[in-house]
Amino acid sequence: MNRHIRFVSLVSALMVFALLGNLTYINLAREDSLEASPYNTRARQADFDVHRGQILAGDTVIADSVPSTDQSSFTYQRVYANGPLYAPITGFFSYIYGTSRIENSYNRDLAGSSSSQWLQHLIDVASGRTPQGASVVTTINPTLQQAAWNALQGYDGAIVAMDPHTGAVLALVTSPSYDPNLLASHDLGAVQDSWAQLTTDPTDPMTDRGTRETYPPGSTFKLVVASAALEKGYTPDTMIDTPSSLQLPNSSSWLSNSTNCGDTQVTLARALQMSCNTAFANLGAALGQDAIRAQADKFGFDTTHLPELGGAASRFPTGLDDAQLMLSSIGQFNVAATPLQMGMVVSALVNGGQLAEPYLVDEVRAPDLQVLYTHDTHVTQVVSPATAQSMQDMMVAVVANGTGTAARIPGVTVGGKSGTAETDSDNPNYAWFVSYALNPDIVVSVFLQRDEKTPVDLWGGANAAPLAKEVILASR
């Protein structure tokens, strides 16, 4: 019997080790994910008690922590200087609902609990100072951000401006927006009311339309198809069949042009300038879906960007039949892109065919101004310099004498491409204008979405291009 009792002891020991091992597992493997959980009020409580670092746009403070003056038990109050304007960048910092955007992705730096700050944290605690978090300096240019905000008033949509050479996001505006101060309040009852109101608002004010949502890019996608054609040996002067309307293969549907492109053939440059649908349908069919998808992926499709905001991946669909390929070649069917992604396409073309990965955070600075992190620009060649130059010339022609004349600025080199996407009569239509200007070089991607406020259809050239012009003017 004693042998059996010893065996029971062994089993007992194994059970004890299972308990100990599981605790080790919680500590080693799960701590980070548990601490980051939006339900973790403990971690947030701790975050509420530290002097949280600032978020800056250049030198402008857009999120700050100030000593709390209310009756709550929290030491600091998070304040957003111009809440709705910067909401898609800062996100919110709420006791009940957790954090989002940079408040979430840079939480450890802002709270002073990142691994690079542990020594400072220890010294602060030991010397009785309140530990202070690091500051996060974004690439946002306050002037451009405000200009884009002003331009977008009256529309639902987004404007993304970026530096084509570095990938720095200079402006990121989404409309409608919301005030993160409402969620950072220490009046938790009011916070709950605000949350209920914001999350049930049919206009989705908490949605970042610039980086986290994808929409059919419409004719702006023709930039990708044209780039793929040039890379395949086409030239801007290559003639393409451009009937006034075209019956889609194995279908009763007809595709027609919305501008006057004639009924014979046009050059590739002219097709882009006038946004000829039938020309690009034929061009897409000739190139094949794999070539177009490969080019789109080089521009950044099928990859997420700006992970600090939780950016979405744009996509070019797979397994297309001929009709679907033709529709996809003009940015319809199931092609979906973020305004950021379409800005990246233009950026690469402006930057000599080199795509600079977009980024939003320039550096992270400790309270003693020691730099904890700086961004390194990462570029990849996505089209040849020759293709990039040809594409720039064609985009300039679009603005000079095509569908984008509303963006024309005397004395300034401005190029662009309009887009108007209509899925079906029940869905809203989308208006796009992706553009760039030189000296100083800037890329501006404008996306508008029709809703109840805009009773008529929106057009890329008519409605979106003037907004791009305003932002470009503000950059000068």
Next chain:
Amino acid sequence: MAPETRAYRIRGAAQLVLILFGQSIGFIGYLLTGLFRDNAWPTMWPIIAICWYGLGIVIHIGVRVAIPYADPIMTPLVLTLTGLGLAELHRIDLTSDTSPMLYTQFFATLIGVAAFLAVIFLLKDPHRLKGYPFLLSALGFVLLLLPLIPGLGTSVYGSRIWINIAGFSFQPAEIAKIVLAASFAAYLADKREVLSSAGRRVLGVDLPRMRDLGPVMVMWGLSLAIMVFENDLGTSLLFFGLFVMMIYVATGKASWIILGLALFAAGGAAVIRFAGHVQRRIDFWLHPFDYPDDATQIIQAQFGLSHGGLLGSGWGLGRPDLIIFSYSDMISAALGEEIGIVGLMAVIVLYALLVFRGLKTSLLAMDPFIKLFAAGLSFAFLLQTFAIIGGVTRLLPLTGLTTPFLSQGGSSVIANWLLIAILMVMSHRARSPLTQLEVSASGVTELAEEHTQVFSTRELAQIGTGAIHPVQSITAHQVRLGPDGRPLDTVDDTPKETGADTPDWSGDEELTQAASVPGLGMTQPFTPFTGDHAQGEEITTHLDPASATGVEITRHLDTASATGEEVTTFLDTAPATGEDASAPRPTPPDTRTGADPADDDYFGRGTE
């Protein structure tokens, strides 16, 4: 091979020092809570200190007087856990609106200690519990199923394992685990030979005979009923696991474990599939974050442990207010958040030590009933701790069991003090040389299992000269000897009063005769072993029953090996030490020493 003889001493001083040290851990926690939360010592601390350490000293004196040879580590372990629990409950008091739990829990501890003292002073012989196996089983089953009676049982957070009488809530499983451990031990001590019989052999495993499956199936059905109707996997696991483990210890057949696990897995799978509320518990366990509103206990416990980190937030600085039932089911999470993962691990190790001391008591005990009872109590204690701490830390689905000595709750505190009291009485009896001397003075030694007999070389020499004779053992019935060495009776099970100087037989039923008792009629002297074997060498002699006429060497009455049994004999020249020199009988009970602890069939004292 022969280990040295170990005699146990009274470890009074060590016990007192350990008690005070263990008590201080919880008391320091109590002081730190006040210091960290209010920057001041708790105002009541001198009174609390007097009451708290006074309790420890009372327990020490009680143990010293009533059961001085009892394991000296058990009470310090229990008091350490109690102290930690009281300190954490006091800390939870500070941030909750409920009436102070510190005082009610301390009062419950006082009652528990009173019950503990009553048991160690009054229960001289746990063996007496063996007499009522069916009464105990019935009581245990009734206790287990009490919560299902409408109006009596109450459902707390999905688990229906509480009953409510006159405003007091009570977890009957707490008492049931003691009662059922006793009833299982009584039943199995009686039936182990039968249950060992092999049935069919399937896939290299000897399955038990079909007709022996009855009790297992009863326990299986009961445990599934608990799972379905009381919705508590932990309680279900506790009692089924206890039964399977005890039947394994009693019979030594691994097939019972395999059968038990298979039954439990099959039954559990069926229950999970067909009882939605059980499935829900499993979902809360596997994917708690999919149910943020329903699995808050599990989620908050995880957050607490991870946020507390390795070293914890510090006493009074955690957030037990965020954990529902932080004072009962979830107290290990509340405690773990404040004393850290390391601290919670230390608590688990304290439980483990307590369990292993209990299993050690089981190893030391002589009587199969006591062995089974001690092992059962220890394993039940472990299973309960495993189920609840495992549930809190998401190793298992969460159950509603209490965490022994930590959780708030009178029934739990009292029942666990009783459990410890019984274990310590058994420990005292197993370790006490007085017990041995009493027994040998009476001329009777308990050899619980008659596979093997152990002789010292001195005894072997005496056997050679015919001065003493090997054991006469008859398993089926008993031989009792009077002080003159004459058998009193051979068949009667009941103890008899044989004279004024006859020792108390204490109701022992399976008595066998010790080798050191001369004078039992042997017609033929035993062939002595000569001295050309090395000390401690193991000698195995096959005895043909025919050649040993008239002598019945102790034998295991296993029908499968009725002839040509193997009798293993150990040589040990080391005389027994540490026995009281003034003991009335000069011959120490060497029969108990010197066995190879690894030998599965030796049934004597192990070594420490």
